[in-house]
Structures are given as C-alpha cells and as structure tokens.
Amino acid sequence: MSDEEKKMKILHVYRSEPTDDVKTLVGILSRDRDASEFKLYDGDPNYDVLVGMIFANDRTVSWW
Numbered sequence: 001m002s003d004e005e006k007k008m009k010i011l012h013v014y015r016s017e018p019t020d021d022v023k024t025l026v027g028i029l030s031r032d033r034d035a036s037e038f039k040l041y042d043g044d045p046n047y048d049v050l051v052g053m054i055f056a057n058d059r060t061v062s063w064w
Contacts, residue, residue, distance in 0.1 A: 007034045011057040013050070014039050015064050022063050029061060 010033045012026050026035075036057065038050050054060050 007032065008059065009034045009036070009057040011035075011053050011060045012037045013060060013062045014041060015062070016041050018063060026061075026063075 010030060012030070012035065014022075014037065018026065029035075036053065038045070038053055040050075
C-alpha cells in the first residue's frame, strides 16, 4: 500500500466562517491527513453531497 492509501481522510464541516483559532486547529488536525472541507454557511449547501462526503471520510469534525 502506498503512503497516499494509508492517509486518514478527514472532513471539516463549517457552520460559519472559521476564525483564526479554528484555522489553526484545522491545520493541526489535518496534518499528515487527506483533508476536505464543506461550508454550510456558503450559499445553499447540497446536503446530499455532504452525506456522501461524511461516508467517504474516516473522520468528520464539525466546527461552529
């Protein structure tokens, strides 16, 4: 298995625009992981896409 295949996948879901502190924590949690983001605050979110992303990732972190 390659290094890419071994990386944990993590999804960050944002309810609002992340603060600098949140961005710092996201950077720490995402280190050495395949990270993706979903912004609930940006327009009209597609919840079907969000559900698919949740199941496609190993971990999901929700940020207020």
